Amino acid sequence: MRVLLVQSWLGGAEPPVYPIGLACVAAALPEHEIRLFDPNVEGPPDAPYSPLDKILQQWNPDAIGISLRNIDSTNRRVVVFYYQHFQALVEYISQRTTAPILVGGAGFSLFAERIMRENPAIHAGVYLEGEATTAALLRQLATPWNVPGVYYRREGRIEFSGPPAKLSLDNVSNIFHTAPNVSLYNTTIPGPEPFGVESKRGCALHCIYCPYGFLNGREYRLIPPKDVVNQIQTLYATHKITRFTFLDSVFNIPKSHAEAICEELIRRKLQVQWSAWFSEKDLDRHFAELCLDAGCTTFILSPDGISDKTLRMLGKVQRRSDILSTWRMLSSLARTRTDFEVSYNFFKNPPGQTWAGFFALAWFLFRAKLTLRRRVHFEVNSLRIEPHTRLMEIAMQEGLCNEHTDLLRPAYYTQHRTRLIELTWNILLRFLGK
Ligand code: B12
Ligand code: SF4
Numbered sequence: 001m002r003v004l005l006v007q008s009w010l011g012g013a014e015p016p017v018y019p020i021g022l023a024c025v026a027a028a029l030p031e032h033e034i035r036l037f038d039p040n041v042e043g044p045p046d047a048p049y050s051p052l053d054k055i056l057q058q059w060n061p062d063a064i065g066i067s068l069r070n071i072d073s074t075n076r077r078v079v080v081f082y083y084q085h086f087q088a089l090v091e092y093i094s095q096r097t098t099a100p101i102l103v104g105g106a107g108f109s110l111f112a113e114r115i116m117r118e119n120p121a122i123h124a125g126v127y128l129e130g131e132a133t134t135a136a137l138l139r140q141l142a143t144p145w146n147v148p149g150v151y152y153r154r155e156g157r158i159e160f161s162g163p164p165a166k167l168s169l170d171n172v173s174n175i176f177h178t179a180p181n182v183s184l185y186n187t188t189i190p191g192p193e194p195f196g197v198e199s200k201r202g203c204a205l206h207c208i209y210c211p212y213g214f215l216n217g218r219e220y221r222l223i224p225p226k227d228v229v230n231q232i233q234t235l236y237a238t239h240k241i242t243r244f245t246f247l248d249s250v251f252n253i254p255k256s257h258a259e260a261i262c263e264e265l266i267r268r269k270l271q272v273q274w275s276a277w278f279s280e281k282d283l284d285r286h287f288a289e290l291c292l293d294a295g296c297t298t299f300i301l302s303p304d305g306i307s308d309k310t311l312r313m314l315g316k317v318q319r320r321s322d323i324l325s326t327w328r329m330l331s332s333l334a335r336t337r338t339d340f341e342v343s344y345n346f347f348k349n350p351p352g353q354t355w356a357g358f359f360a361l362a363w364f365l366f367r368a369k370l371t372l373r374r375r376v377h378f379e380v381n382s383l384r385i386e387p388h389t390r391l392m393e394i395a396m397q398e399g400l401c402n403e404h405t406d407l408l409r410p411a412y413y414t415q416h417r418t419r420l421i422e423l424t425w426n427i428l429l430r431f432l433g434k
Contacts, residue, residue: 001138003029004061005180006093007038008068008105009048009085015191016040020198020247021105021130022067023179028131032138035059036180039089049092056096063100063138064093065126068107068115072410075347075381077429079410083107087119094121100141104130106215110387111408116151116158125151128215129201133164169201169221176234187243193275195235196247199228199261203249205279207304208315208351208390209383209413212249220253225260229268236270243273251276252283259287262294273297275343280318280326285333292337299330302345305352306361313352315390327364331371343377344368348425349414350383351394358421380425383413 005026007019019038026034037055039048055061066089073080086107093101104126108115112125124144126133133149144152149164176182185194202217203210235241252258265272275298276291288299303323305311311319330342346361347353361380368376385395387407395401395413405411414422 001062002033002035002059003138004055004059004064004099005034005036006052006064006066006089007036007040008066008070008082008089008107009039009043010070010082011080011085012040012045012048013080014040014070014073014082015189015194016185017192017194017196018179018182018185019067019069020175020196021069022065023175025065025067025104025130025134026180027173027175027178028135029138030178034178034180035061038181038184041181041184049089052093053096056093061097061099063102063141064097065102065104065134066090066093067105068103069105071107071111071408072384074384074386074410075379077382077426077434081410083408090119090121100124102126102134102137104134109215110211112151113158113160114408116153123152127151127160128164129167131167166217166221167201169223172223172227174227174230174234176231176239179239182235182239182241187241193243193245195241195244197228197231197235197244197274198247199223199225199251200248200257203253205250205253205317206315206390208313208394209386211386211388214388216249220257222254222257225257225264228261229264229270232265232272233268233270236272242271245274246276248277250279252278252287253281255282255287259290262290262296265294266290270295275300277302280322283326283329285329288329288333289337292333292340297339298341298343300343300345301326304345304347305350305357306346306364307352307354307357309354310350310352310357314347314350323364327368327371331368334372334375341375341377342368342372343379345379345381347383348380349418349422351391351413351415353415353418353421355418355421358418358424380429382422385411385413 005022042051068086070082100123101121102124103122109128112127116125127149136147137150140146144150145161148162150161187194200220200222202220203212204218272295274295277300304314308320365378385392391413401411
């Protein structure tokens with residue numbers, strides 16, 4: 001079959017990232033002819049879908065897969081709603097072809113049934129991981145109920161074939177051998193790294209706002225370190241890509257796995273640079289130095305809060321003492337190593353926030369700026385209420401939303417009794433040009 005894979009458009013303002021989800025799906029379909037189209041890099045800004053006309057007419061795909069990765073910009077002060085572009089894309093394609101339209105991606109899985117209902121042109125939706133489900137679904141397009149992990153239509157109703165099995169990552173293929181269109185993504189422009197590498201799936205932690213456990217599972221499924229580094233080597237040697245980010249929930253959990261990847265990178269002498277999300281819980285100086293020797297250039301940290309009360313209520317495993325000791329360690333490391341940056345993420349007014357917590361955070365940011373100077377970056381975000389999270393339940397208990405609230409149109413949590421803190425941050429951030 002000829003299968004056209006299309007990334008959803010983000011409206012032109014978001015720096016594009018390589019559609020790794022579609023590349024994973026493509027790698028799982030070796031018996032099919034694949035073509036990838038990403039309007040974020042290939043479409044003219046005023047008519048992003050127009051190249052599709054030619055592809056649909058001349059290449060005439062037998063099936064089309066659309067990736068709905070992002071619904072909205074989540075935690076940003078200025079909210080962007082990408083879902084509307086996805087709806088326009090589905091319409092655009094359905095008006096030009098009768099080939100079945102399949103949809104998948106994190107954004108789709110979070111709101112699967114609702115999205116099926118709102119977009120009647122979708123033939124079937126692939127829930128959670130796409131590799132095995134898509135391969136099976138393409139063989140059984142007329143009988144999707146036989147394939148676990150599929151939302152489909154039958155007699156005017158939307159039905160679900162049941163949860164899919166989780167993919168074993170012990171022996172995954174090297175997706176960068178088959179990844180299409182890699183050369184279209186520019187790694188030199190400022191912004192997020194366009195290329196991502198997975199070293200595992202899943203997260204066993206329980207941060208209350210986070211849907212990753214729902215999306216990727218609550219157990220860690222580790223990719224063997226040699227296979228992870230094989231992917232990086234292919235990116236480096238075949239595609240000349242020297243910068244990437246680890247897509248993992250948290251890179252240094254489990255720490256032994258992260259260490260083995262760093263050691264393998266060092267052993268192979270790959271001159272690559274990378275960033276990753278780290279937890280303060282297991283980030284000592286020796287390990288940080290190992291990461292730097294392996295090419296880490298940015299430690300991304302998401303303590304989210306600074307007081308123990310807020311951290312506890314957010315379900316974080318790190319405590320104030322972990323956050324402070326990691327900051328001290330990184331500040332001390334910065335005196336001898338000039339080759340790294342640190343990026344911190346916090347929430348403005350999460351559950352458990354107090355004015356004391358607000359001042360403690362402002363004081364921490366001030367001190368971190370003093371010791372790490374231009375090498376530290378901060379994001380202070382609002383808290384998007386995602387479905388399938390504990391935060392959604394808390395927001396319901398506190399009357400911020402109920403079962404009728406439309407969480408697809410972004411809804412935000414701000415603790416009521418300290419709502420002035422959210423406002424104060426908004427003013428401060430606007431003043432700082434964020
Ligand atoms: C790493 C990551 C990032 C990195 C990406 C770096 C990079 N170079 O790729 C950074 C930090 C830059 C980032 C940025 C953003 N991200 Co982000 N990101 C993630 C994260 C943790 C992993 C994504 C990933 O690549 N996973 C690995 C791939 C292989 O998995 P996958 O894409 O889900 O694909 C699988 C399935 O979904 C399915 N599939 C995917 N597409 C398709 C298509 C078809 C047809 C089929 C059948 C199947 C299928 O099959 C794939 C293989 O199993 C997810 C959360 C998560 N755990 O999923 C959030 C997540 C996707 N991001 C999210 C958001 C919002 C964003 C931003 C918009 C935030 C912002 N305002 O800047 C931007 C958008 C960037 C962009 N241009 O698209 C949200 C989306 C939810 C929502 N409400 O919209 C998520 C879910 C996080 C969250 N808040 O909960 N992100
Ligand atoms: S925020 Fe990060 S550490 Fe916390 S549950 Fe989600 S993925 Fe895991």
